[in-house]
Each structure stands twice: as structure tokens, then as C-alpha cells.
Amino acid sequence: MNEHPDKENYLMAGYGWRSWFLTTDHKRIAILYMLSITFFFAIGAFFALLIRLELLTPAGDFVSSATYNRLFTMHGIIMVWFFLIPSIPSVLGNFLIPLMIGADDLSFPRLNLASWYIFMLGGIFTLISILFGGLDTGWTFYTPYSSSYASGQVLNAGLGIIISGFSSILTGLNFIVTIHKKRAPGLTWGRLPLFIWAHYATSLIFVLATPVLAVTLLLMIVERTLHIGIFDPSLGGDPVLFQHLFWFYSHPAVYIMILPAMGVVSEIVPCFSRRKIFGYKMMACASLAIATLGFLVWGHHMFVSGQSVYAGIIFSLFSFLVAIPSGIKVFNWVATMFRGTITFSTPMIYAFGFIGLFTIGGLTGLFLAALGMDIHVQDTYFVVAHFHYIMVGGAIMGYLGGIHFWWPKICGRLYPKGWPGLSALLIFIGFNLTFFPQFLLGYMGMPRRYHFYPEEFQALHVLSSAGASILGVGYIFPFFYLAWSFFRGPRAEPNPWRATGLEWKTESPPPVHNFDQTPIVTEDPYSYEEKP
Amino acid sequence: MTSSASLEDSALMAENRKRTAELGMWIFLASEALLFGGLFLAYFVYRYSFPQAFAAGVRENDLILGTINTIILMLSALFMTLGILAAENDNKKSSLSCLIMTAFLGLTFLGIKSLEYSHKFQHHLYPGGVFMPEKNWPVGERIFFGLYFVMTGVHALHLLVGIGILAWLIFVLSHKPRVRDSTVWLYTFGLYWHYIDLIWIFLFPSLYLLGRFG
Numbered sequence: 001m002n003e004h005p006d007k008e009n010y011l012m013a014g015y016g017w018r019s020w021f022l023t024t025d026h027k028r029i030a031i032l033y034m035l036s037i038t039f040f041f042a043i044g045a046f047f048a049l050l051i052r053l054e055l056l057t058p059a060g061d062f063v064s065s066a067t068y069n070r071l072f073t074m075h076g077i078i079m080v081w082f083f084l085i086p087s088i089p090s091v092l093g094n095f096l097i098p099l100m101i102g103a104d105d106l107s108f109p110r111l112n113l114a115s116w117y118i119f120m121l122g123g124i125f126t127l128i129s130i131l132f133g134g135l136d137t138g139w140t141f142y143t144p145y146s147s148s149y150a151s152g153q154v155l156n157a158g159l160g161i162i163i164s165g166f167s168s169i170l171t172g173l174n175f176i177v178t179i180h181k182k183r184a185p186g187l188t189w190g191r192l193p194l195f196i197w198a199h200y201a202t203s204l205i206f207v208l209a210t211p212v213l214a215v216t217l218l219l220m221i222v223e224r225t226l227h228i229g230i231f232d233p234s235l236g237g238d239p240v241l242f243q244h245l246f247w248f249y250s251h252p253a254v255y256i257m258i259l260p261a262m263g264v265v266s267e268i269v270p271c272f273s274r275r276k277i278f279g280y281k282m283m284a285c286a287s288l289a290i291a292t293l294g295f296l297v298w299g300h301h302m303f304v305s306g307q308s309v310y311a312g313i314i315f316s317l318f319s320f321l322v323a324i325p326s327g328i329k330v331f332n333w334v335a336t337m338f339r340g341t342i343t344f345s346t347p348m349i350y351a352f353g354f355i356g357l358f359t360i361g362g363l364t365g366l367f368l369a370a371l372g373m374d375i376h377v378q379d380t381y382f383v384v385a386h387f388h389y390i391m392v393g394g395a396i397m398g399y400l401g402g403i404h405f406w407w408p409k410i411c412g413r414l415y416p417k418g419w420p421g422l423s424a425l426l427i428f429i430g431f432n433l434t435f436f437p438q439f440l441l442g443y444m445g446m447p448r449r450y451h452f453y454p455e456e457f458q459a460l461h462v463l464s465s466a467g468a469s470i471l472g473v474g475y476i477f478p479f480f481y482l483a484w485s486f487f488r489g490p491r492a493e494p495n496p497w498r499a500t501g502l503e504w505k506t507e508s509p510p511p512v513h514n515f516d517q518t519p520i521v522t523e524d525p526y527s528y529e530e531k532p
Numbered sequence: 533m534t535s536s537a538s539l540e541d542s543a544l545m546a547e548n549r550k551r552t553a554e555l556g557m558w559i560f561l562a563s564e565a566l567l568f569g570g571l572f573l574a575y576f577v578y579r580y581s582f583p584q585a586f587a588a589g590v591r592e593n594d595l596i597l598g599t600i601n602t603i604i605l606m607l608s609a610l611f612m613t614l615g616i617l618a619a620e621n622d623n624k625k626s627s628l629s630c631l632i633m634t635a636f637l638g639l640t641f642l643g644i645k646s647l648e649y650s651h652k653f654q655h656h657l658y659p660g661g662v663f664m665p666e667k668n669w670p671v672g673e674r675i676f677f678g679l680y681f682v683m684t685g686v687h688a689l690h691l692l693v694g695i696g697i698l699a700w701l702i703f704v705l706s707h708k709p710r711v712r713d714s715t716v717w718l719y720t721f722g723l724y725w726h727y728i729d730l731i732w733i734f735l736f737p738s739l740y741l742l743g744r745f746g
Contacts, residue, residue: 107552173559181552207559211567219574219682226660228678230574236585236671241577245570 009412009509024109025512030095031410032116033086040082040123043130047075049472052434052465060452068451069136070152076139078130081161082123084395085253088260089206090119090171092402093199095410097175099503099510100193102184102519107177115170122164129153129160138449140250143231143242147223154224158217165210168256172206175199184502186521193501193525194277197284198263201291205252205259209295213249216242240305247298255294257391258358259287261398262329265351268405269333270526271499272348273340277526279332286325293322303374312371319369326362330355345497346420350401353428354394361389364439379449382442385435393431400427400478407482408496412509413489419481426474433467500526546716553720561727564690568731571683575738578679582672587743589676592657594648598740601644605729608637612725615718622712624705631702631718634725638695645688652677680739687735690728697721 010027013019020028050071054062063071094112098105106112129135135152137145146154179192179200220242222228229235231242270277277283299307299315307315333355342348364386367373377383404424408414437460442448446457453461495504506515523530579586615630652658659678701721705711 108556111556169560169563173556173563176559177552177556180555181548207563208566211563212570215567215570215686218686219570222659222678222682226678227674228659228682229672229674230578230678235674236578236582237675238577238581241574245573248570 008512009507010512011411011509013512022113024105024113026094026098026105026109026112027410027510029112029116030091033090033094033119036116036120036123037083037086037091040078043127044075044078044083045472045475047071047078048468051075052468054451055453055461056465058453058455058458058461063451065451066136069138069449070134072449073136073138074130074134077126077157077161079391080139080253081164082126084257084391085168086119086164086171087257087395087399088264088402089175089199089202089256090116092195092264092399092406093175093202093260094171096406096503097178097196097199098182099409099506099514100196100501101179101182101187102502102515102521103178103182104513104515106174107181108174111170112174115167115174118170119164119167122160122162122167125156125160125163127160129156132156140246141217141220141242142246143220143223143239144233147220147231147242148227155221158221162214162217165214168206168210172203172210175203176207179203184519184521187502190281191521191523191525192284193263194266194280194283194287195260195263198259198266198287201287202256202259204288204291205256205294209249209252209256212245213253216245216249219245240302240307243302243305244298247301248295251298251301252291252294254387254390255290257395258398259290261354261358261395261402262287264398264402264405265333265354266329267499267501268347268351268401269336270528271405271497272343272345272351273337274528275336275338275340275526276524276529277332278335278338279328280525282328283332286328289325290322293318293325297322297369300369300374303371304378316369316371320366323362323366326358330359330362344421346415346424347401347405347497349421349424349428350397350404353424353431354397354401357389357393357397357428357431361386361393364389377442379447380442381438381446381448384448385438385442388435388438393435397427400424403478403482405497406503407485408492409503409508409510411486411489412492412507413485414492414496415481415485415489419477423474423477423481426470426477430467430470430472430474434464434471435467437461437463437467500528546713550716550719553716554723557720557723561723564727564731568683568686568734571679571686572734572738575679575683578672578675579738579742582670582675583743585670585672586676587746588670589673589680590740590742590744592655593680593740594651595740595744597644597648598736601641602732602736604637604641604644605732608634608641609726609729611637612722616715616722619705619711619715619718622710624708624711627711627718628702628706631698631705635695635698635702638691638698642688642691642695645684649681652681683735683739687728687731690731694721694725694728698725 010025013025014023020032023029050063051068054060054068054071056062060068094106130153132153135150135154135157137150137152137154141154141158179196183192219230223231223237227235230237231239233239266277266283296318297315299311300319303312303316333351364382368377368383368386404415404420441457441460441464444457446453492508494506494508496508497504502519502521503510505519611630611634615627615634618627618630657677658681659674698721701714701717704717705714708714
């Protein structure tokens, strides 16, 4: 052991490229992830911009049908697998899990670095597929279109997703082992921050669902290259089997996106309400329940795919059950705020936004879980609006809220007042303006994945595109003020929000080994009332 | 820190490392279970749809070679275990020879597997080209052999990775004065190796036995 512990913070520990690209420090790897997924987010957002531009007018005049199909496919693939799935776990989870449990690093630091390289390798394959013209299968890769008919870069994109999946698996593995094995003395399971519980649940999904996606896309690729027939009806194969396997991963994947965001909100709400979290145990159990139920609902994506009615009924029932733990979470956040001393700091604005948007997204999910209703809105903008409320309204609000909450810890500097709150508001308004009209569009019958539409839908589409531009502006602000803060912002204290949790007990930014002495935990989490 | 305390500490840390590595490997294997689970699901779905075609496919596979390969993998598991035991007793020579035997048996398995693959190619029993021109096969036959190649291929890939890691472990161990310090690595790797054997224990009846004598 080092006799003179390195007092330097992790950002100052080295400046050369090797000190970053060969680092095993979980905090630096988190920064690597943050930069990479921001890059992917910009690409995905660019495709979204083109999509919304096209939809300004009823005629398909800006891009051709074929181009439009590629745009929404690549928007989906990039945003789902290269931004949303890794977003909170790989950036905030990587940075915070060891800090929150009082450890010096994850259990397998080198594996953690390898995960980032694997992720980037997958990203490169996917970028290559985009550079060579992209693909038009939709992010869902449904067979037999993807396996027999689609032209375009299906192979490269599929390989890229398989590869980046292994990064998810290894990250989840690392988190689970770390949470089991590296907790500080006194940090019992009942004292873990809910952020940790949320990541534990997420990691279970990473480990158990992602391999199924890998093997499903592998079968799709083999079918496409060698025609083994398993998804080809003319050879006896069943394309619906692909849908079963795909959604066995991809429905839990939605909970990979939302659970960590719920963890972030569970940290922010008590801090800015100065209240203990309401119903800690139920909150932790709800995270695990959502992860577990997530594996039993995949069939609700296939109500019209020809699965049996009885299967549909069961899947519908289980889908409704997901509302219980989700409802517990929403009510408990609100109950935490009740009679609290609420401060409208930027992270709290994001948390408010999350709770509202997640509630709308979740409740419209119940519409879709209902067998009869679903047939009416299947494959319409109603579905598009619903999952954007969860993925963008939920996951991205959570991610940005988390970034703003822990930013002083990550880089040791504060961001300015004013701008961040304004951009959070812009994002909230822009988001609703973009996606709420899509509920109406979908209910009236506008199908998804079309680049032209009847003229009576134009007003709502224009509203949606206008909202998207406000949303875009809201996303651009943080780039500037956070970059400014990183270099010029005023220095942050160890605990600028007076928050509980071990991560606030060490300096900002943390030293290389996180804690000078292993912390000993003697109290329950979120003891805000004792220290107002 | 006194020297006796640090000794105790290092023993404790070694124990911790072992448990951590073990847990990591078990979680990885759980993940692998679902990877192969997807393949087995596809297999049984189509076995249910095309029982005759799958039985015909099973009869086409070489039972003798498949049985020999099963025995070889089980022997390799035995040698893996013996290698770990020898390492625990700090018997470097015996441990290394057991591990080399394990790797050798793994390679033999792959050799026999490739022999089987080449037989399949000679009989045009492979997807992607002219599939089985001689006989009038039932529908679903192509799916059987497609799955046969994918399932055994993914398994062989795992074995190949395993042999690669094993070769590296043998190299590292041969340069260490005390093999006992490396039992964590061997034990953790052993879990993986046994797991690949276990997958084969499920593959063998699915692809060589079910429906053969029915």
C-alpha cells in the first residue's frame, strides 16, 4: 500500500492520452463514456432533426421514402443502443457506485475499461453501417424483412449491436459484484442508496436479457447470410419467433433505460425537499419488481402478431401489474415532497419534469397494455409518443437531472445560475410540445414510419416539429455552460447541496482512490430531517 | 502495520479476491445460460413443429463421433479438476501437465468436430449453398442443420476461447515459482470450462440422440 496516499484528485492524476485511454479508474472511464455517448446522442439527434423537417409538410418532399426509412432506423438504433442503454449506468453508475458504497473502485477495474472499448468497437461497426448508407429495417430488425429482403447495412449494424451488448453484460456483471462485495463497513443492504438498488435491478436485466438479444441478432445475421430458414416461412421458419426473442430483450431494455433514471430521481427528491425518502423499502422492492416483471411482458408488443389470445391476455395482465411498482414510486416521490422544504434547483426541476412525464408515459402504457385499445393504436404515433415519454421524458430527464446533481462532484466546479434552470424548462416545454400532439395524431390514426400524411394532420405535425426545435435548443445550452463550468466555473465544496450519501463525504472532485480512509456507515440513508 | 497483521490481511484479501472472482464468473455463466437458452428455445420450437425432419437430421449425425467427443469433454473436465487440486497442493509439475492435457483434449474435440463438419459439407448438409440435392428431405431439415451449425458453432467458439485462455494460464503458471497463488484464476476458469462441458451435455442428446431410435 502507498505510504503517502495520493492526495491529487482524479482529474489531475495525469494528462497524457495514456492516462485516459489506459486508465482503470472508474471515474475516468465514466468521463470516457460521457464523451462517447454525447457524440452518439448528437448523431441520433441529427437524424431526428431530419425526420421532423420532413414531417413539416404533408407531402414527402424533403427526403425520399427510402431515405426516410433509413433516417428513423438509424435514429432508433443510435439512440437506443448507443445513448439510452449506456447513458445513466455507464456514466453516472460508473462514477457513483463505488463512491456511494465507500469503495475505491469497481470490483473489476480492468474489465470496466474493456467494457468501454467493447462499446466503442460496437459503435464503430454501427457508424460504418451509417457511413455506407445505413439500413431501413427499423430499430426492431423484424424478420423476414431484415433477414431476407432489406438492402443496406444490416450486417454491420447487427454486429455493432451484438458487440456493444457484451459491454452491457460486463458492466452489469461488474456492478452486481461490486455492490455485493465492496460495500463499506456498516453499509447494509437496508442502508444502500436507492440509486444503488436501481442499478442493481438494472444490472440484473443487463446480464439476463442482453445475451438473448445477442443470440437473436446472430440468428438473424445467419439467416440473412446463409438462409438457414428459421425465420423464413418458405423454408418452414417462423418470423414471429424473432419477435418473441427480440422483445424478450427489448422490453426489459426499456426498464434498463427507466430504472436508473428512477434511481437518480430518488436521490434528488429527498435532497431538495430536505425530507427522508418515503417508503424506502418499498422503493427498493419496486425497482426489483419492475426488473422481474419486465421479463414477463414481452408479448404485449405482439398483440396483433398472431400470438394466441390466451397468451395476449396473460401478457396484458402482467403489463398492468408493472403499473403497481411504478405507481408506488411516483406516489412515494410525491409523499417525500409533502411538507418538505422544496428548493427549485436545476436537478429538482429535472426531477419534477421526470415525475410528470413518466406519469403520462406510464399511464398511456396502460392504454397500450389493454388488448382492445392496443389494436386501435397499434403502430401509430400514439405508440411513438408513449415510448418517447418514457425514453426521452423519463430517461433523458433523469440523465440530465443526474448530471446536474453530481456535476460539482464530477468536475469539482459549479455551473452558473439561471441558464441551467432555463434550459431545463425549455426541455420540458419543448418535449411536451413535440410529443403530446403525437398522442392526438396516433389516436386519430396517423401510422408511424410514414413520411407523408393527409393534410388534416399538418397542424399537429407542425406543432411537433416546432416543439422539437425548442427541445433541441434546450439540449444545446448545457453543452456550453457545462463546458464553461468545467474550465472556468467556481470551485465546488465537497457537498454543495448538503446531501446525504457517501459520495458527498469525499472531496470534489474525488481523489484517485476516492476516500482517504474507508468510511464507516452508522446511519440510515436520506437522514435529512436530522440535519436540516 | 505490523508484519503479522499484514500477513493476515493478505490472506483475507486473497480469500476476498477468490470470492469476488467466483461471483463474477457465476454471473457471467448466468448470462451465458440465456445466450444458449435462446438457441435451445429455437431448437425446441422447431423440433415441435418438424419432429420427423429433426429425427432424420439426428440420424444423419455421426453417433460414434458424437459419443467420443462427449467422453473427451468429460475427460477434459476431469483433468481440469485434477489440475486445480494439484495447484492447491502446490504441485506445479502435476498441475501443469493436467492443464496441458485439458487443453489437448479440448483441441481434440475441436478436431473431431471439424471432421464432422467436413462430412456434412461432403453430403451438402450445410446451409447457404446447394442444400442436400440427393434425397427428398422433409420440410424443416434445412432448419435442423442450420441450428446444428449455429449451436455447435457457438459452442465451439466458446471452447476455442477457453483453450486460448487456458494456454495463457499455462504460460503464466509455468513462470511462477508457486502455483498455489494462482488457484483463484484456475478455479474461476475451471467454472467456465465445466460450463462449456455442461452445454455440450445438453447439445449432445438434442442433436445426436433425440428421435434417433424412435
